[in-house]
Amino acid sequence: MHGYGQVITAYLEHLRHVRRVSSHTVAAYRRDLDAAAETLAARGCPDWQRVSAADLRDLLAARHRAGAKPASLARLASSLRSFYTWQMREGRAERNPAQDVRAPKKPAHLPSTIDVDDLAGMLDVEPDDTLAVRDHALLELFYSAGARLAEVAGMDLADLDLAAGEARVIGKGNRERTVPVGSRARTALSRWLTERGALAGVDEPALFVSKRGTRLSRRSIGLRMERWALSHGLPVHLHPHKLRHSFATHLLESSADLRAVQELLGHANISTTQIYTHLDFAHLAKVYDAAHPRARGRAEDE
Incomplete structure (x- = not known):
């Protein structure tokens, strides 16, 4: 995961020292991005620049089939969009494959009615x-x-x-x-x-x-x-x-x-x-x- 890990580390440093987000948020980004990198590397993508929108959709679909909750999938999709936005701003990426990738919608749970x-x-x-x-x-x-x-x-x-x-x-x-x-x-x-x-x-x-x-x-x-x-x-x-x-x-x-x-x-x-x-x-x-x-x-x- 060398091609993935260095970029993740740099992004987390940006979150921690420039955006000054909480340690809890940094940890959540780390979990999301590390897990995504592991799956993408196993699928044959050598680094973040070779990842396509189809790869990310497949990633979310696989997580969904494995039982991940809609809220977790939505957070992962959001994390990837923000991560690629930063990469483009830093000149590390020319495109954002996560831009139009959306997680499965959380099913609406209507409140029960009263007789x-x-x-x-x-x-x-x-x-x-x-x-x-x-x-x-x-x-x-x-x-x-x-x-x-x-x-x-x-x-x-x-x-x-x-x-x-x-x-x-x-x-x-x-x-x-x-x-x-x-x-x-x-x-x-x-x-x-x-x-x-x-x-x-x-x-x-x-x-x-x-x-x-x-x-x-x-x-x-x-x-x-x-x-x-x-x-x-x-x-x-x-x-x-x-x-x-x-x-x-x-x-x-x-x-x-x-x-x-x-x-x-x-x-x-x-x-x-x-x-x-x-x-x-x-x-x-x-x-x-x-x-x-x-x-x-x-x-x-x-």
């Missing part, structure tokens, strides 16, 4: 104080709108239109979208708005505020959600994204309209969102009203 009946048991309650009224409205909004934690935490009073059953949220990439607010959520939010003045500062724009009268933080929302689930007997751990995933799953189970659900969720993937640009909110609201378990029901009769 509709379990959710109903947790939400069909009568809150007995101001903070409980706020938390109940929070939970109903999360499940009604399928919103992200940051989106709900960032909502202002001006973003909510209860009469229309809509709310404006700012999603990833500062993209704005309209989300539905079902009848159960409207009832809970109306009650919160009557109580909000007891906590909120005069000039506070936030929809949800803390005991101090300022915007409720993301961390506080998560903690309050966990506490609510425990105190109301929910048999599973609760967090905002689990409600978002339950929202999507329950709608898909009822409507089978994947396009509408993706639009309602505000997916960031441009190739996905472009497919659904012809869907307007009226269509989405129709799907929502017909399918969401808390869009209609007893609240309309109470």
Whole structure:
């Protein structure tokens, strides 16, 4: 491995003394590059300059077949890209064969959903104080709108239109979208708005505020959600994204309209969102009203 080892040593010295990365990071690069060099040498590549993109893809594929985890493969691919970038800058290489080499994607692990009946048991309650009224409205909004934690935490009073059953949220990439607010959520939010003045500062724009009268933080929302689930007997751990995933799953189970659900969720993937640009909110609201378990029901009769 002489043709490989000297270059690795020089690169690690660069990381250590020029970039001043941590010893842990240097050790990780050493493991990745030493292992890659050993495999490549065994395949007949005499040095780093003779390595092709196909060689590196074969290397990652072999590691994948041997059981390497996607995260480890992604780190190896990243290490090789950075290593070759440095070699080109130092005049040690004329090309970067790792530039377009990507590791197998890590499979998406969606959070488990919450049973509709379990959710109903947790939400069909009568809150007995101001903070409980706020938390109940929070939970109903999360499940009604399928919103992200940051989106709900960032909502202002001006973003909510209860009469229309809509709310404006700012999603990833500062993209704005309209989300539905079902009848159960409207009832809970109306009650919160009557109580909000007891906590909120005069000039506070936030929809949800803390005991101090300022915007409720993301961390506080998560903690309050966990506490609510425990105190109301929910048999599973609760967090905002689990409600978002339950929202999507329950709608898909009822409507089978994947396009509408993706639009309602505000997916960031441009190739996905472009497919659904012809869907307007009226269509989405129709799907929502017909399918969401808390869009209609007893609240309309109470």
